[in-house]
Amino acid sequence: xxxxxxxALAYLADPLIYLYILLGVLVGIVFGALPGLSTILAxxxxxxxxxxxxxxxxxxxxxxxxxxxxxxxxxxAILLGIPGTAASIxxxxxxxxxxxxxxxxxxxxxxxxxxxxxxxxxxxVTIVLIGAxxxxxxxxxxxxxxxxxxFSLVLIASVSGDSGVKGAIAACLGLALGLIGSDPATGVTxxxxxxDVLAGGIPLIPLVIGLFAVPEILASFERRAGRFVETSVxxxxxxxxxxxxxxxxxxxxxxxxxxxxxxxxxxPGLGQATAGFVGxxxxxxxxxxxxxxxxxxxxxxxxxxxxxxxxxxxxxxxxLTLGIPGDAVTAILLGAFIAHGLRPGPLLLEESxxxxxxxxxxxxxxxxxxxxxxxxxxxxxxRLIQLRxxxxxxxxxxxSVLGVLSVGGVPELLLALVIGTGGYLxxxxxxxxxxxxxxxxxxxxxxxxxxxxxxxxxxxxAAYFFTERPAAGALLSxxxxxxxxxxxxxxxxxxxxxxxxEPGRVTASPDIPTEERKKP
Amino acid sequence: MRQLLRTxxxxxxxxxxxxxxxxLRAQEYPERPITVVLPMGPGGSHDIHARGITSVxxxxxxxxxxxxxxxGAGGVQGTEAVLAADPDGYTxxxxxxxxxxxxxxxxxxxxxxxxxxxxxxxxxxxxPILVAAADAPYDSVEEFVAYAKExxxxxxxxxxxxxxxTYVATIQFLQATGIDVNLIPHRGGGDAVQGVLSGxxxxxxxxxxxxxxxxVARTMxxxxxxxxxxxxxxxxxxxxxxxxxxxxxxVNFTLERVFFAPSAMPADALARLREAFKEIIDHPSFKAYxxxxxxxxxxxxxxxxxxxxxxxFESYSALIESSxxx
Numbered sequence: 001x002x003x004x005x006x007x008a009l010a011y012l013a014d015p016l017i018y019l020y021i022l023l024g025v026l027v028g029i030v031f032g033a034l035p036g037l038s039t040i041l042a043x044x045x046x047x048x049x050x051x052x053x054x055x056x057x058x059x060x061x062x063x064x065x066x067x068x069x070x071x072x073x074x075x076x077a078i079l080l081g082i083p084g085t086a087a088s089i090x091x092x093x094x095x096x097x098x099x100x101x102x103x104x105x106x107x108x109x110x111x112x113x114x115x116x117x118x119x120x121x122x123x124x125v126t127i128v129l130i131g132a133x134x135x136x137x138x139x140x141x142x143x144x145x146x147x148x149x150x151f152s153l154v155l156i157a158s159v160s161g162d163s164g165v166k167g168a169i170a171a172c173l174g175l176a177l178g179l180i181g182s183d184p185a186t187g188v189t190x191x192x193x194x195x196d197v198l199a200g201g202i203p204l205i206p207l208v209i210g211l212f213a214v215p216e217i218l219a220s221f222e223r224r225a226g227r228f229v230e231t232s233v234x235x236x237x238x239x240x241x242x243x244x245x246x247x248x249x250x251x252x253x254x255x256x257x258x259x260x261x262x263x264x265x266x267x268p269g270l271g272q273a274t275a276g277f278v279g280x281x282x283x284x285x286x287x288x289x290x291x292x293x294x295x296x297x298x299x300x301x302x303x304x305x306x307x308x309x310x311x312x313x314x315x316x317x318x319x320l321t322l323g324i325p326g327d328a329v330t331a332i333l334l335g336a337f338i339a340h341g342l343r344p345g346p347l348l349l350e351e352s353x354x355x356x357x358x359x360x361x362x363x364x365x366x367x368x369x370x371x372x373x374x375x376x377x378x379x380x381x382x383r384l385i386q387l388r389x390x391x392x393x394x395x396x397x398x399x400s401v402l403g404v405l406s407v408g409g410v411p412e413l414l415l416a417l418v419i420g421t422g423g424y425l426x427x428x429x430x431x432x433x434x435x436x437x438x439x440x441x442x443x444x445x446x447x448x449x450x451x452x453x454x455x456x457x458x459x460x461x462a463a464y465f466f467t468e469r470p471a472a473g474a475l476l477s478x479x480x481x482x483x484x485x486x487x488x489x490x491x492x493x494x495x496x497x498x499x500x501x502e503p504g505r506v507t508a509s510p511d512i513p514t515e516e517r518k519k520p
Numbered sequence: 521m522r523q524l525l526r527t528x529x530x531x532x533x534x535x536x537x538x539x540x541x542x543x544l545r546a547q548e549y550p551e552r553p554i555t556v557v558l559p560m561g562p563g564g565s566h567d568i569h570a571r572g573i574t575s576v577x578x579x580x581x582x583x584x585x586x587x588x589x590x591x592g593a594g595g596v597q598g599t600e601a602v603l604a605a606d607p608d609g610y611t612x613x614x615x616x617x618x619x620x621x622x623x624x625x626x627x628x629x630x631x632x633x634x635x636x637x638x639x640x641x642x643x644x645x646x647x648p649i650l651v652a653a654a655d656a657p658y659d660s661v662e663e664f665v666a667y668a669k670e671x672x673x674x675x676x677x678x679x680x681x682x683x684x685x686t687y688v689a690t691i692q693f694l695q696a697t698g699i700d701v702n703l704i705p706h707r708g709g710g711d712a713v714q715g716v717l718s719g720x721x722x723x724x725x726x727x728x729x730x731x732x733x734x735x736v737a738r739t740m741x742x743x744x745x746x747x748x749x750x751x752x753x754x755x756x757x758x759x760x761x762x763x764x765x766x767x768x769x770x771v772n773f774t775l776e777r778v779f780f781a782p783s784a785m786p787a788d789a790l791a792r793l794r795e796a797f798k799e800i801i802d803h804p805s806f807k808a809y810x811x812x813x814x815x816x817x818x819x820x821x822x823x824x825x826x827x828x829x830x831x832x833f834e835s836y837s838a839l840i841e842s843s844x845x846x
Contacts, residue, residue, distance in 0.1 A: 044562040044589065051571055138718045182593045185705065187627050187682045189593065196600070196630075200592020268711070322717065323730055324710035331563025338568055338729075341812040345733025448707065455704050456676065456720065 004353045011056050011358035012365070020057050021366045024064020025373045031065070032072020032084045033381075035213055036205050036403010039069030039085055040328045047332060055340045056355060060362040062336060066329055067119065067370050070272065070308060074111045075378075078301065079104055079385045080228065080396065082213045086204060087272035089437055090280045090304035092212060097296025102229055105239035105382045106246065110301045112374040113247055114254050116367040118306030121258040122265065122313030123364045127357065130349075133314055134321040137266050142452035143465060143472035148267055149442050149449070151479040152278050158486055159284040159293075160432050167435045170426070174436035177202055178443020185451055197411035204441070205407045206416035211437060213400040214420020215427050220393050229386050237386075238379045242298075250302040253283045257303045261310025268318070268326050269445050272308035277438045279307025312363070320344050320356055549789045553584040555611045556779075559598020559619060561591040564708075565729055565815075569643065569777055570614050572809035573800065580796045580803070594684055595619040596629050603631050607782035609789025612640060617776040618684060621833045625840050626683040634830055638790065640779040641797035642820040644810075647751060647774050648689040648725040649760060650743040651735075653716050656723070661697075661744050661766050664723060668699040677701040678712040678724030685709065686725040688836070689746050689773040691843050693725070696768040716740060727775065729814065732756055747772045753816035776818075778825065794822045 011017075024046075031042035042065050050058030073085030078095030091111060098107040126133060140148075153171065160167045180191045181201025192198035220228070257279035264275040283303035284293040293300050316333075318324040323345035325331035337344050342352060349356055385392070404416045423433060453472075457464030465473035556574055558566055567589075574585040590598035599619060605611035624633045631637075650661065658664040668675045679690045682705065694701065704721055706712040709730045715721035717739060728751060734740040735756055742757060748764035751757035763771040781793065800806050801819040810817055 040562065044567075044587075047562075048571060048575060051575075138714065141715075141718055141720050182627075184707075185682070187594060189628060200597045268714070269707075318710075318714075322710075322713065323733055324714055325563060325708075326710075328561060328563060331561070332567075335563055335568045335571070338813050339571060339809075341814075343733050343814070346737035346739055347733045448705075452704060452706075455702060458673070458702060 004357055005361075007354035008357035008361055011354060012361060014056065016057055017060055017362055018365065018369060020053070020061035021064040021362065021369050022373065024061045024066075025068035025366070025370050028065040028068020028070075029072035029075075029373070029377055030068075032069035032088075033075045034072075034399055034403060035076055035082050035084050035209055036400065036406050037084075038205065039066055039073070039087075040332070041406065042069055043329055043332050047336065050336055051339050055337065055342060056358055056362075058336055058340065059333065059359050060366060062333060063359075063363055064366050064369070066312070067115075067309075067366055068373070071112060071115055071370065071374050074115075074305060075108065075381050078107045078111060079381060081216050082396070082400070083208060086208060086441065087276060087308045088304075089208070089212075089273055090276040090308075090434070091301055093280065093434060094293070094296055094298075094300030096216075096228075098298065098301070099229060099385060101296055102239060103296075103298075104229070104385055105378065106242045106298060107301050108378045108382065109242035109375070110247070110250065110298045111305045112371060112378065113242070114250065114257070114302040114306040115309040115374075116371045117254050118258045118261055118308075118310035119312055119367050120364055121255075122262045122310040123360060123367075124313075125262050126313035126317060127360050130317060130321065133266060133317045137268070137314075137318045138322070140267055141469070142449040142456065143469040144475075145267055145269060145445065146449040146453055147472040147475040147479065148264075148270070149274075149446050151475050152270075152274060153439070153442070154479045154483045154486070155285070156277050156281045156438055157435060158482070159281045160435050166431050170431050170433060171435035171439040174439030174441075175443045175446070177207070177436075178440040179447065184444070184448050195411075197408070197415055201444075202415065202419075202440075203407055203412060206404050206412045207419055207440065208437070209400050209404055210416040210419030211423040211433055213396065214417065215424040217393060217397055217400070218420075218424050219427075220389055226388050226390070227386060228389065228392065237383075239382050246298055250299050253286075253299050253302045254306040256282060256286065257305075257307035258310040261307040262314055264307070265311035265314030265326075266317070268324075269449075270442075271315075271327050272311050273441050274438065275311045276304035276308040277434070280304045316360070320348055321346065323348075549609055549786070549792050550581050550583045552610060553586055554578075554581065554609075555586045555588050555605075557588050557590050557598050557602045557611060557613050559590055559592075559595040559601075559613070559615055562589050565646070565727070566614060566616070566777065568813055569815065572806060572813070573614075573643065576800050576803050576806045576809075577796060580799045581792075594627060594682065595623055596627055599633070599637075600630055602780075603636055603782055605782075607784035609781065609785045609793065611782075612793065613637070613780040615778060615780055617774075617778060617832065618688065620778065620780065621829065622683050622688060622836050622840070625833075625837060634833060636783055637780040638783045638785075639822040639825040639829070640781055640790075640793050641801075641822050642818065642825045643777045643779070643797075643801075644816055644818045645774045645776050646727045646729075646815075647749070648686050648746045649728060649731065649751070649757065650693070650723065650745075651716060651726055651731055651740050652723045652743060653719060654739050654741050656741070659741070659743070661761075661763070661768075664743060665697045665699055668697075668701060672700045673702055675699075675701045675723065676704050676715075676721045678704050678706055678715040678721035680706050680709055680712050680724075680726070683840075685775070686712075686727075688839070689725045689771060691839060692746075692771040692773055693763075693768070695839070695842065696763075696770050713740075728754055728757055732814070747774055754814060779822075790822075797822070 028042060031037045032039055043062055050061050070087045073083055073088035074091045077083040077088040077092040079099050081092045081096035083089045083092045095107055157167055180198050183190050189199050260279045260282060261275045264270050280303045283299055287293055315326045315330055318326050319330045319334055325334045334344060404413050558570055560566060570587055574587055578585040590601045602611055602613040620633050658667050680686045709726055712724045712726055713730050716724055731740060735742055742760045744763050744766060745751055745760045746763050748762050750762055
């Protein structure tokens with residue numbers, strides 16, 4: 001192991017590697033920051049460039065794009081509430097609240113550092129435990145994936161919003177939207193209302209733009225304020241930087257989210273968006289009901305950003321050790337390996353061990369480059385967001401339209417508008433859209449893994465889950481008991497609430513941010 | 521610096537001459553970039569092939585070639601996207617025989633594949649191989665069939681894609697051997713590999729590319745290759761028996777990677793594209809690329825392949841009908 005690592009270090013003496021990572025991170029941030037232009041698109045467009053390069057240059061280049069892309073996606077999520085990529089959807093919950101309070105710079109820096117920390121932790125775990133991770137990945141079959149998804153959804157539901165019923169309605173709507181398209185088991189198109197644009201299911205980008213960009217644009221007309229940032233600023237400023245103690249206070253959250261991300265990274269087909277949701281929900285639970293979650297807290301940025309980046313290391317493991325890509329980006333990376341004559345699989349470590357470790361180490365270095373680049377590009381964005389709405393909103397509208405057109409045509413644009421109008425009305429009616437989007441993202445996996453489990457069970461589901469796959473059975477039981485408990489306690493609470501309200505229930509004043517109050 | 525300046529002036533002068541002459545020859549195809557639509561997401565074997573092909577194709581045609589991924593509905597949406605575009609020869613399709621001849625018979629489509637699409641070239645073929653985990657209690661097709669017959673409907677048989685990737689070979693195999701199995705669908709070749717490696721699936725058809733390293737590392741074993749030809753492009757599979765030699769000639773599905781274009785396109789564009797594909801096949805950098813990705817070449821011209829399509833389409837009709845009846 002050690003001699004392989006030393007041989008790997010020899011590869012890393014090549015300065016070109018860092019140049020390509022730098023280039024990749026920059027391109028990634030731009031693609032990620034524009035809503036609709038996804039990281040996958042960037043990676044697949046730039047693949048021909050990496051094809052011409054050696055693997056030791058080409059693959060870190062692609063990984064740089066990937067890393068930059070996730071952070072780039074978090075920039076509009078935090079500033080405007082419009083996620084640039086699916087991975088950064090959760091940062092759109094607390095981010096805009098922080099921006100409005102004039103803390104955009106702190107939030108972006110928190111996203112930057114927690115992303116890098118989460119990623120580095122996951123990379124180290126991956127490098128040290130690559131064999132063990134591969135063994136765990138192999139043990140996670142369809143029933144386990146199904147159980148993990150159900151458990152994650154219960155966790156997300158347990159902290160989402162005050163109204164359990166509205167959260168459940170949103171989640172069911174998300175599932176229903178996710179089922180539109182082709183039935184994976186029979187190939188029959190279903191619930192498309194005869195519309196061609198829906199035959200392949202609702203595409204993710206028009207949905208995200210519809211659900212986030214359209215309501216934000218409409219809301220920006222509603223609010224009379226001339227700017228997105230409410231605190232009066234005399235001229236554009238960079239804002240206050242993140243203080244070391246603020247980062248330190250989120251250390252526990254970052255560690256928890258990194259562990260969650262590493263775990264979810266091992267589960268095939270879940271990915272960054274899910275990790276972000278679970279990381280955020282776990283942090284919100286841990287913080288308790290009196291916390292600032294939902295009112296704009298830096299912890300609410302650290303939690304999803306560390307979790308969605310910590311997915312990166314483990315998703316490379318099945319790719320490198322088994323030749324199995326876990327998601328769209330690793331599938332493209334697999335292509336890049338093969339095009340260079342390398343065949344990921346059980347022999348890759350034996351045949352080209354130093355190269356593989358050099359690539360893994362270069363990912364850690366990519367994080368350091370990423371922090372520097374991310375820090376430099378952050379200030380212009382902070383200044384940009386302080387422009388008048390009259391200047392910003394048209395730009396946002398143009399970018400949103402462009403984003404939808406990058407994956408489709410006029411039908412997709414109309415689809416985004418219809419979804420957006422629905423999303424706007426739901427928000428006005430007090431619905432939390434987070435359960436909707438996560439249910440939509442997971443609908444396909446829920447259905448597919450359940451139908452696979454049913455087939456493996458040959459009709460006897462209970463026996464299959466509890467004798468053949470006890471881990472899945474146990475997790476599923478815990479999730480169901482928890483869901484039942486949550487339902488009962490919520491019903492009780494609402495019955496109590498329907499009685500005359502008890503006096504003396506004081507909520508934390510949202511006017512004074514916690515940071516200020518706790519400052520020594 | 522002076523060198524650079526001189527080059528720049530040279531280029532500018534050249535441009536003065538090039539622009540009018542390009543206008544004069546305005547009718548000559550191609551005069552702008554060509555889009556290749558892949559009816560699937562990025563990352564699969566078609567993607568890897570297309571990267572090599574498009575880069576050489578743009579050299580041959582003198583125009584950039586852009587790849588566009590249009591996944592959805594098992595490949596139907598990408599095909600429809602090509603047919604919805606202007607049939608001017610600037611939008612072509614990189615698809616497969618399955619998408620062309622099987623899918624339109626198993627899904628609702630808005631087009632008539634044999635009439636609406638014309639072949640530009642067949643690039644190569646991929647033979648499905650029957651694989652099991654290395655510790656499976658059978659070493660041959662004969663032993664597996666006996667094993668499955670002792671356990672009716674109990675053997676988990678992995679399959680990729682509904683009437684896609686390895687589905688046809690699987691149905692052919694089940695009909696030919698008469699065994700009753702528990703068919704487990706997977707979303708991609710990777711998931712099917714994992715199914716076999718983790719012991720959840722006892723057997724599956726796959727292609728050589730995702731399986732090779734597992735066969736060499738002896739974590740998987742190969743029982744047979746579909747059709748009547750042995751695998752020749754890769755020594756790791758050279759001693760694998762063919763299904764024909766084992767007495768099942770009807771298990772003969774082979775995946776073919778084929779370029780199509782709308783039949784309504786101009787004749788000069790069709791002729792130029794077909795010619796270009798012939799040039800690609802002998803292009804040294806293309807050959808080197810195919811060698812590097814470990815894929816064989818089985819070139820067939822568009823004219824030849826078009827002549828076969830109707831009959832092939834018919835041959836799948838019977839299989840699809842009989843599998844529906846079961």
